[in-house]
Structures are given as C-alpha cells and as structure tokens.
Amino acid sequence: MPNMPVQSDLRAPILVPEERWRDIYTYLDRTGPFANEGFEPGETVKEFLHSLKILVIGAGGLGCELLKDLALMGFTDIHVIDMDTIDVSNLNRQFLFRASDVGKPKAEVAAAFVMKRVPGVKITPYFGKIQDKDEDYYSQFTIIICGLDSVVARRWINATVANMYDEDDPETFKPIIDGGTEGFKGQSRIILPRMTACYECSLDMQTKPTTYPMCTIANTPRLPEHCIEWASVLEWPKVFPETKLDGDDSEHIRWVLDKATARATEFNISGVSYSLTQGVVKNIIPAIASTNAIVAASCATEAFKIATNSATAMNNYMMYVGDQGVYTYTFELQRKDDCPVCGGATVKVDCNKMETLEGFIERLVDRKDFQLKKPSLRTSTTSLYMAAPRALEQATRPNLTKQMGELVENGEEITVTDEALPISICVVVRFV
Ligand SMILES: [Zn+2]
Structure with a gap:
C-alpha cells in the first residue's frame, strides 16, 4: 500500500509563490473599473512587483508596520535604513523586536x-544615517517610503530626491510616500518630484511643539513634564550659557533628569524618568500603535498601487484623525511656485538698508517656510556670514553688525545654506 500523506503533512505551510501571493495576483491578473490608465494585467506586472527595489526609511513604529505590510503584499526586494538601536521603550509597539533585541x-x-x-522576501538593512548615503544609493530604488519622526530627515530626503530628478531621464523619477503620526493623528502623502507638492512646499503646515505656560514651569509645577521643562528651559541656560542642550547627548539628558528629579521631589511629583526627560526635551509625542498601523497601511497600499498601476494612487495627502472615532480626509496639496526645493525660483525678501546683517539673518530664521537653524549667507562675490567652520565664522562675524546697505546692492542675490538643508535657497534682497 502506498504511503498516504498524514494529516500533519496536509497542513504543512504552502510556500510556493503562486500560493503566497494568490490574493495579490487576483488584482494583477485582470483589470477592473478602478485600474489606473495604462494598467496591463499579467505576468509582467507580477514580475515587476517582485523585482523592483523599494526603500523604507525608518525601522521604528511606522517602519515595522511598513516592512510587514510590504513583505506580505508581494514586494520581495526591500531595503531598510535606520540609525537607531532598540530601546526597551520601543517594545510596546515595534512588534518585530523582543526584549532580547534591546541594544541591537x-x-x-x-x-x-x-x-x-515571509520566506521569499529579501530585506537588506542599513544601520546608519540617511545622510551617509549618496545619490548612487538612492538611485537604485523605484519607490521610497518614509516612516520618520524627524523634520530634518524628511527635508533632507525630499530635497535629495528632488535634486536627483532629471526630466530627460525617467529613471531618475522617484516617488516618495511619506507617513507620519502624532498620537491619535497621522497623515500619509505622495510626493511626485516636480508634479505634486513636495515636503518643503508644505513646511509651514508643521505644527508648533507643545509648550507649557512659563509661570507654571517656574512657580507651580504639577506634572513631571513641568519639572523637566524647568530643568531644560530655565536651569540649563543658566548653568551652561555657552552650550545648547542636545536631546541626543545622554550626558545632557542625565543632567536635566537629575535636576528635574530633585525639583519633582520638592513638589511631591512622581513620574520623572530618563525616557520622559528625553521625550520632553526632544518634543516626542507618544506613539499609538493603532495610528502607526493605519498610516503605514495607507503608505503600503499607495506603494502597491504606484508599483502595479492596478488602481489609481491617492491625490495626494490623506489626513487621519483617530481621537473621535475614525476620520480621514484626502485632498490635493498644492505646489508652491517659489518652493526652494521644487520651484527652482528665487524668494524676494524686503529689507531696510539700515537693518544689520544679524537682524536680517534673524528674520530668515524666524520664517516658518524656511525653517533654518544656523544659516550661512553669501553673495556671488563675498561671504557675508559663514556659520561654520569656526575660522570662517570668526572671519565673517564682524559683518553681523554692519548694515545691509553696506553689504549688498538692491536686487542682489544671496545664497542661503543651512545644516538642516541639503540644498540652498536663493534670496533676492529688495530695499524698501
Ligand atoms: Zn516643493
């Protein structure tokens, strides 16, 4: 009698690709009323989905969800880049990590x-900063998805990808799908270089960080956050007037933690911890696992639609609000003609001839649409002010007290560069 398969054999996992991607193939084997223009069902689109390279930036709350979703949706050549190691506080929502992974x-x-x-899926990790990689690295990808919590990193990748695009070479066109969450709120968006609004176009939509009333911080603290703000905002500058508090420097955070703990004890407040201290200093908003799941799902769905054309991609910004039920709204975010990244135009800035260079720089730093930190300014002939390196800073510092009328002509172009930006902004001075 021939060997009959036993029950356990019948239940063994079926790993042949046809089975693993069966439901996905249902969408790729035939066209339908929602298919995008130019969708061609069949083997080619399946092969393309399995062979294209997709990059996930960030392997945190959104990144874990994205990698899982993409792998289960048929992307089989995934790359992921993240500079962080696993912290015990990540384990509540970053479900790909276990306690034994802390520190890795x-x-x-x-x-x-x-x-x-998910056998059959290849994921190539890179442990480091996105800025470590150059255009050669980013040019290998068909789609880039960002699951980041940093404005600086988003601006960098947005500008880098926009700069890479050469209209004569379609290969250089890289869609970015960007997801972001803040507590119960989140958003996903699609950035098509020079076609839709880029990250820089909408920079002034950034919400201001949470702040606490100064009198509460100084006199009547009730929350652990008030004690941390007191230590970081009021005490730090008193003790270290020359040094800026760095949220990524563990010695700095430790110092703030000690001060905040002493104050919390004095006012009988509990709950000051290292992670809360870093959270308040860096203005980290608590992440909700379900918000991450929803936003990542939206990003992965859009990636699938862009990769296969099997449905029309979202146009172009979806916001999600989860604090009173589930509310989403999709709208078309407009490009800004004078966007310093994708607009290619100059920005006119009015100024008084008598205004000092220092005052002019301060006004540039205050502008919400630029979000500069320590800008350097030069004209086509001279360096007006260079924030770094130190020798150049010292050489150009005397210009800070000079009047704009002495330094530049009316209508002259000033190139503004900043550590926060991989591109420069061209400002035209207009005397009023
Ligand atoms: Zn733009």
Whole structure:
C-alpha cells in the first residue's frame, strides 16, 4: 500500500509563490473599473512587483508596520535604513523586536524577523544615517517610503530626491510616500518630484511643539513634564550659557533628569524618568500603535498601487484623525511656485538698508517656510556670514553688525545654506 500523506503533512505551510501571493495576483491578473490608465494585467506586472527595489526609511513604529505590510503584499526586494538601536521603550509597539533585541540595530533585527516570517522576501538593512548615503544609493530604488519622526530627515530626503530628478531621464523619477503620526493623528502623502507638492512646499503646515505656560514651569509645577521643562528651559541656560542642550547627548539628558528629579521631589511629583526627560526635551509625542498601523497601511497600499498601476494612487495627502472615532480626509496639496526645493525660483525678501546683517539673518530664521537653524549667507562675490567652520565664522562675524546697505546692492542675490538643508535657497534682497 502506498504511503498516504498524514494529516500533519496536509497542513504543512504552502510556500510556493503562486500560493503566497494568490490574493495579490487576483488584482494583477485582470483589470477592473478602478485600474489606473495604462494598467496591463499579467505576468509582467507580477514580475515587476517582485523585482523592483523599494526603500523604507525608518525601522521604528511606522517602519515595522511598513516592512510587514510590504513583505506580505508581494514586494520581495526591500531595503531598510535606520540609525537607531532598540530601546526597551520601543517594545510596546515595534512588534518585530523582543526584549532580547534591546541594544541591537533596528534595521537589522526588523529585516531578519520579516525575512524569517515571509520566506521569499529579501530585506537588506542599513544601520546608519540617511545622510551617509549618496545619490548612487538612492538611485537604485523605484519607490521610497518614509516612516520618520524627524523634520530634518524628511527635508533632507525630499530635497535629495528632488535634486536627483532629471526630466530627460525617467529613471531618475522617484516617488516618495511619506507617513507620519502624532498620537491619535497621522497623515500619509505622495510626493511626485516636480508634479505634486513636495515636503518643503508644505513646511509651514508643521505644527508648533507643545509648550507649557512659563509661570507654571517656574512657580507651580504639577506634572513631571513641568519639572523637566524647568530643568531644560530655565536651569540649563543658566548653568551652561555657552552650550545648547542636545536631546541626543545622554550626558545632557542625565543632567536635566537629575535636576528635574530633585525639583519633582520638592513638589511631591512622581513620574520623572530618563525616557520622559528625553521625550520632553526632544518634543516626542507618544506613539499609538493603532495610528502607526493605519498610516503605514495607507503608505503600503499607495506603494502597491504606484508599483502595479492596478488602481489609481491617492491625490495626494490623506489626513487621519483617530481621537473621535475614525476620520480621514484626502485632498490635493498644492505646489508652491517659489518652493526652494521644487520651484527652482528665487524668494524676494524686503529689507531696510539700515537693518544689520544679524537682524536680517534673524528674520530668515524666524520664517516658518524656511525653517533654518544656523544659516550661512553669501553673495556671488563675498561671504557675508559663514556659520561654520569656526575660522570662517570668526572671519565673517564682524559683518553681523554692519548694515545691509553696506553689504549688498538692491536686487542682489544671496545664497542661503543651512545644516538642516541639503540644498540652498536663493534670496533676492529688495530695499524698501
Ligand atoms: Zn516643493
């Protein structure tokens, strides 16, 4: 009698690709009323989905969800980049990590986990900063998805990808899908270089960080956050007037923590911890696992639609509000003609001839649409002020007290560069 398969054999996991992607193939084998223009069902689109390279930036709350979603949706050549290591506070929502992974690089652990869980998917991790990589690296990808919590990193990747695009070479066109969450709120958006609004176009939509009333911080603290703000905003500058508090420097955070703990004890407040201290200093808003899941799902769905054309991609910004039920709204965010990244135009800035260079720089820093930190300014002939390196800073510092009328002509172009930006902004001075 021939060997009959036993029950356990019948239940063994079926890993042949046809089965793994069966439901996905349902969408790719035939066209439908929602298919995008130019959609061609069949083997080619399946092969393309399995072979294109997709980059996930960030392997945190959104990144874990994105890697899982993309792997289960048929993307089989995924790359992930993240500079962080796993902290015990990540474990409540970053579900690809276990307690035994604490201290290891997020990108590597996340990649290994998903590859083990979804055979046939290759995930290539990179443990480091996005700025470590150049255009050669980014040019290999068809789609880039960002799951970041930093404005600086988003601006950098947005400007880098926009700069890479050469209209004569379609290969250089890289859609960015950007997801972001803040507590119960989140958004996903699609950035098509020079076609839709880029990240820089909408920079003034950024909400101001949470602040507490200064009198509460100074006199009547009730929350652990008030004690941390007191230590970081009031005490730090008194003790270290020359040094800017750095939220990523553990010695700085430790100092603030000690001060805040002493104050909390004095006012009988509990709950000051290292992670809360860093959270308040860096203005980190608590992440909700379900918000991450929803926003990441939206990003992965859009990636699938862009990759396959099997449905029309979102146009172009979806906001999600989860604090009173589930509310979403999709609208078309407009491009800004004078966007310093995708507009290619100059920005006119009015100024008084008598205004000092220092005052002029301060006004540029205050502008919400630029979001500069320590800008350097030069004209086509001279350096007006260079924030770095130190020798140049010293050489150009005397210009700060000079009047604009002495330094530039009416209508002259000033190139503004900043550590926060991989591109420069061209400002035209207009004397009034
Ligand atoms: Zn733009």
